[in-house]
Amino acid sequence: MEVKLDKQYPLDVDADRAWALLSDLKATAGCMPGAEILEQLSDTSYKGAVKVKVGPAVAQFGGTVDVIETDAATRTVVLRGKGADKGGSSASMDLTAVIAADPQNPAHCTLNGAAAVIVNGKFAQFGGRMMVQVSEMILAQFVENFRQTALTLPAASQSSGTSVDADSAPVDAAAPEAPAKPTPQVATEINGLAIFWSLVKGWLRGLFGSRG
Amino acid sequence: MIPPRFEYHAPKSIGEAIKLLSDLGDGAKLLAGGHSLLPMMKLRFAAPEHLIDINRIPELRGVREENGHVIIGAMTVENEVINSPIIQARLPLLSDAAKLIADPQVRNRGTIGGDIAHGDPGNDHPALAIAIDATFVLEGPAGRRQVAAGDFFFGTYMTALAENEVLCEIHAPAFAEGTGYAYEKLKRKTGDWATAGCAVVMRKTGDTISHIRITLTNVGPTALRANDAEAALLGKPLDAANIAAAAAAAAAICDPAEDLRGDIEYKTAMAAEMVKRALKAASARCA
Amino acid sequence: MNAPTDNAEARELALAGMGASRLRKEDARFIQGKGNYVDDLKLPGMLHMDIVRAPVAHARIKRINKEAALAMPGVHAVLTADDLKPLKLHWMPTLAGDVAAVLADEKVHFQMQEVAIVIADDRYIAADAVEAVEVEYEELPVVLDPFEALKPDAPVLREDLAGKTEGAHGKREHHNHIFTWEAGDKAAADAAFDAAPVKVSQHMYYPRVHPCPLETCGCVANFDPIRGELTTHITSQAPHVVRTVVSLLSGIPESKVRIISPDIGGGFGNKVGIYPGYVCAIVASIVLGRPVKWVEDRIENISSTAFARDYHMDGELAATDDGKILGLRVNVVADHGAFDACADPTKFPAGLFHICSGSYDVPAAHASVKGVYTNKAPGGVAYRCSFRVTEAVYLIERMVDVLAQKLGMDKAEIRAKNFIKKEQFPYTSAFGFEYDSGDYHTALQKVLDAVDYKGLRAEQAAKRADPDSPTLMGIGLVTFTEIVGAGPSKMCDILGVGMFDSCEIRVHPTGSAIARMGTITQGQGHQTTYAQIIATELGIPSEVIQVEEGDTSTAPYGLGTYGSRSTPVAGAAIALAARKIHAKAKKIAAHLLEVNENDLDWEVDRFKLKSDDSKFKTMAEISWAAYNQPPEGLEPGLEAVHYYDPPNFTFPFGIYLCVVDIDRATGETKIRRFYALDDCGTRINPMIIDGQIHGGLTEGFAVAMGQQMPFDAQGNLMGNTLMDYFLPTAVETPKWETDFTVTPSPHHPIGAKGVAESPHVGSIPTFTSAVVDAFSHLGVTHLDMPHSSYRLWKSLRDNGAAL
């Protein structure tokens, strides 16, 4: 079963720092809830694992992530992740992620993510009903983790780093100007973080709302 | 289809259950009616190391009335909801709607609390609870807290219930005299989840709608409250134009997942149709 | 003095023979929970088998790691195709002349295909071990659509057949092509079309469905290494065929293979095939020297054993301006899945699909069926029908409706106009079948009168005139003819074994009897009805007649129960075996009465002197004498065996009418009325016939209104639990009205034609006819099944009829 997502996530991070993170696959993978890079297989290929928990259900995949394309000029990364569980139920994702600078606010950017997720086996057969919603949740949480991690990176230039208004970013816990101690509150899995999720949702809605 | 191994615990009190949850941590799951959890385990989607069976906690069961509120123990099973004289008299929406859930045997095991706490958008009680302005009483190591039904559901399988908390009670104000209500559920067959469902609670002053709740089942990541649809009716009479406006407003917030029951378009249209039917049925019951 | 005739009537009633609504002999054990189904069997030392299955539809197996599973306490073995290779059992022949993988050999061809088996102490450990077997796959492009499969650049699905251009049924034109099979006269049909003033055509898809009996498939294989004997209890509708196949596969002599079909919890075609699970359990039992039980779960059942239908059909009719049919042409693309494992008589890769000229006098006809491989489960069974007859009846009944619509004729009128007339029987169809008997006009009129057809049409017209009507009303009418009772062995065989059936009757000295049969009941009530035939034939009360089936060590060889063949074939075998006994009994009676046989008349339960009613010998007396004082020259005993090879098929028919109301807002369909008139020839037990019809109609309702096996683009079967796969409950199931006429089969010893499948075959197109009829004023000529609310709502919307 295939799910296609095409999402724009406005971030209160400048484009340079966001790109710095995005182009570092290992660091980016660290933002994916439940994901970790276990081994670098080549310049562009990594071995990894993902654990997804949704309510009482758990899925664990092992597989590879290949960087198909990295283009600094357009701040684009194309990734292909493929994995399977022990019995062979599989999942794959083709993801094109682009960082677009915000012309109105140099301290902000947009993360554009277009993903095609294909799931096979029991997750497709019995989890299909939830696929879109769960994919969206995972992606949104990834984006929040990404944002927090990016904010801990050293600023690339003086022009960046203005924080967004606290009202519209209630989870803005990490200090954007404090690169010394990068301890982002990243969520490692999507289970049991429901309150966090509700806040992320509110935050995203706020950003979308403010941009009309 | 065989569930994986687990340790079984059968606490006798809420306190004991919470202590077990805290002690056993992430690998523990509460077993209520078991008709969602056990099938997931048999399909090997879930493999909790510990099951904490809360069926032997008497304080979690039963229905009582206090100060104009109905208090339903979370482990009250659907058939008890159907047959409770208190619910029939004070919250008849629940006893009517519970008849549309699953089948007679499953209704002997399935609990109202389990249906709510699971966080499945296909379940019926979330929309019903929001429609009756229910409040959930949750108890954890730090004591009890209350969460309004409308604030409880975050996403598919995601609720305000923390991993070390137990949903203990559902509180809801008894329907005022003359309250109209209806739950319309379109389903493929007995035992199925809703293709789309709508709960309505309505009061009228003369011909004017003075109180209205419209909530939807299985047309989004959670049960939905159709605020704009309610706004389209509040302070107005229930005429064809207003019904159409409310149905359209409800349809606008639907975000259903496509499955064998139908695609997004069908489910959205059916949500609108269920809204229309529920509004008419509720109105007919208003005194 | 007593009036002898009254006596005879009373005695006849007491026999509970043919025509009696005798209560069922089977029920006592079932209502007390004492049935004996395969999963009830527990043998000392019995192990349990579970199956590792492919989660993907098309892939190369890169690696299987059994280590973790084998290390689990209580696990005895984990076997893969590589382990079966030395035994040459990793592939097996199918009934259709193809081969099928027992365990996936290097490649998987469909989702849920068997990849490895696990043998463990109990089913819990086995299930854990299945989880522990690690399999790595390299996924391959998936082909699910048979039309895509036939494109030149389509992926090769069956690499094992590379280079094979000759299949079991002729030339293979493409690497995913199985066969092309034709019937009728193409030139004559084309000529009819060229000359005809009216032509209609319609494409229709008959979805892939599953018979889904409540009991899944399973077996307990028990190989005794000391005796070298294999006993297997199995959910099979054809135990003797299983014995032959198991003997051929295993090399164990057929005399040392004992197959027992115990009580079977419904078959409906699902339990005709020989599945990898059976073979694996037998192999495991032989290897381990212990009994091995395998019972599939519901998901495995729907996903892997025995789909039905999946026919993409194009029909065409040629006719005169006033609706007389001149010709029929049919083209079918049949999706057979990964292996051609259709359960058809071997010479007929599309079964008896060429009954598709139906109840009509069609002068010229041609049909062509092309079988294709896809990445779906194998099967193609006759789901409560004779081989592909359901598809055929659906095709012709839909086409007649389409033609009526084109001509603006009434459905009933166009049928009456084209019916084979009573006086035309026996009638040879354009496809070459000889229809035995029928009286379609009488039956049709009976139904139209019973339901006030004109009144219904008037009501429909009024509803159509009202733009605010909340429902669309539709009237479905189907006048079908089945072909059952395969079959004459000159035409029909399974792997070379002719499709006869058999009966052995022994009458005991005290006048009770036992009959052993080659068939096997799955709810049809054979133990009740077979005894009734004997009761009438031999004058022995059915109460004291035991009927045994299903044990190959005691029963005579028979081809089994499917395709409505029990009554037409085995029922005839019973009657003829009984008649052999009857003939011997007459000799004994003559001897006892010291008269000539010609002086005797048969009356209910006795031979009496033509000249003197008071001089007679009852069957009880004759039975005793058969063992004590047989006439000189006649061997003692009173028993007979008969193997019946039918001279022809039988052709039951029926007239079904259905009224539906479709909710214009939701697409929900209410079956307001369903009237089913069946003619199955001589009726043996009206109570059981009614029960069979209720059940068949309910299954037809399920197929038409909800059953489907939907696949996503990756070949995942979506909907293989009973949450999604539609089995109606008592709430959804309509109330059925039944009726009958009786037109006996002239070539059958008791005139019976078979009944259990008619309601399934006949009702499905009736529902479609009714649903389409509701839309017909909007120009809709056909809607594919299933007629679910969702799909009908889309039709309502597309035709501007949604509210």
Add this chain to the structure above:
Amino acid sequence: MAKKLITVTVNGKQHESAVEPRTLLVHYLREELNLTGAHIGCETSHCGACTVDIDGQSVKSCTHLAVQCDGSEVLTVEGLANKGVLHAVQEAFYQEHGLQCGFCTPGMLVRSYRLLQENPNPTEEEIRIGISGNLCRCTGYQNIVKAVQSAARKLQEAATAAA
């Protein structure tokens, strides 16, 4: 994982057993107690072939743990007849041809038995709803409904006669 000791009364007979916590009630009944009346049809609580009575309520034993029955009274189809006399629902299923292959029958009977305790005089619609958790593939339910109606009449007559 330690086995749990349970005491359960089945058809009036008390059993003490050590069971693995994950043991499903239907497997406990069929394999431990050799009561094979309750059948396994779907395993996802849809078909009702495994229906038994626990403490006076119909339950699907494929979705219930044996360990949950500690201290409970369980009634299966084997316990319906009393000293060799069939219960009215059993007799009625026989008389009205309410069964064919027999696989759904035990669950259907135990459910019908309980339904008539819950509602001694059900309408046809109430019967259909009352047995809607039990699937039958053979009968189309029509004769099952007749059988339950007939059993209801018999039980009412018996109750009147006893009064």
